[in-house]
Amino acid sequence: MTTISANLQAVRARIAKAAREAGRQPEEIALLAVSKTVSPERILDATTAGQRAFGENYAQEGAAKIAALADLGLEWHFIGPLQSNKTRPVAEQFDWVHSIERFKVAERLAAARGADRPPLQVCVQVNVSGEASKSGVSPHDTATLARAVAALPRLKLRGLMAIPEPTADIALARRRFATLRALRDGLNAEGLGLDTLSMGMSHDLEAAILEGATLVRVGTAIFGERH
Ligand SMILES: *Cc1c(COP(=O)(O)O)cnc(C)c1O
Numbered sequence: 001m002t003t004i005s006a007n008l009q010a011v012r013a014r015i016a017k018a019a020r021e022a023g024r025q026p027e028e029i030a031l032l033a034v035s036k037t038v039s040p041e042r043i044l045d046a047t048t049a050g051q052r053a054f055g056e057n058y059a060q061e062g063a064a065k066i067a068a069l070a071d072l073g074l075e076w077h078f079i080g081p082l083q084s085n086k087t088r089p090v091a092e093q094f095d096w097v098h099s100i101e102r103f104k105v106a107e108r109l110a111a112a113r114g115a116d117r118p119p120l121q122v123c124v125q126v127n128v129s130g131e132a133s134k135s136g137v138s139p140h141d142t143a144t145l146a147r148a149v150a151a152l153p154r155l156k157l158r159g160l161m162a163i164p165e166p167t168a169d170i171a172l173a174r175r176r177f178a179t180l181r182a183l184r185d186g187l188n189a190e191g192l193g194l195d196t197l198s199m200g201m202s203h204d205l206e207a208a209i210l211e212g213a214t215l216v217r218v219g220t221a222i223f224g225e226r227h
Contacts, residue, residue, distance in 0.1 A: 004042060005049035007222045008033075011205075015216065018209035029209055032077055034201075034219030036061065037226045040068040046222065047072060055079045055098075055217055059089050066093050079161075079217060081135050088112045096121040098161040098198050098217075101137050106149045113154040123161040123198050124149060126183060128176045131165055142183050143190075150192055159196025159214070160184050166203065173204045177211035184212075 016026040034055040035043050043054060043065060056062030057080030066076050077096040084105050090097060091112035100106050100122050113120045124146050127136030137145050142160070150157040160183055164176035177199050184194050200208025200216035208216060220226065 002045055004045045008049045008051055011218055011221050018206040022210045030215040032215055032217045033222050034217050038223045040065050059086050063089050063093050084108050098123040099125045101125045101135055103148050106152055110152040110154045119154055119156040121158050122155050123159050123196060125161045126180055128162045128179045129165040146187050159194040161198035170207055173207040174211055177208050181212045
């Protein structure tokens, strides 16, 4: 067994254990393998271990890998900061975008998404820690942005995403994730039908699953430290 397939098994076991502790089914939680800086060969290694969904942070790097692995029918998620002048390649090549924080970017993605493709699946990114340096819309402005994005053609708003500040304080991490869940629940009470909470990474996926994560984004625990 390769290191990557052993790591994938270990991450799946962590997800299943946390799900059981939360009284949830492991199948409710999707695993996104974050492959930024990872070569196509190592991504291929993960696919032979059954992984189908991959997350990339940079448009150009992601596009090159999508082209290199095009015949495998993988699912590609864009999870990095997105400027409005870089939207076209992302709209054309990715299946999902998790990092919508401005309406203008969403509008451009919608305009660039081909009518022959399925809608681009998107999440609004929320700054749940309130740090000025962090990406994401403020909790206060989340509902306004989510409603506007949900009304755009060619996009399908699936839910919310967050990257809380790194912390060893599990109670704090859980509060941040609970903030995202409460925002999602509020939008669903209005009828938005959001089924995705994209939260939890290598170091905090258990806390995220306890608070309702439906998709965890895991890089280091699968592919090792990035250089
Ligand atoms: C890099 C990255 C991850 C994965 O982080 P790890 O700590 O390596 O698991 C998840 N989400 C986003 C947005 C990232 O940029």
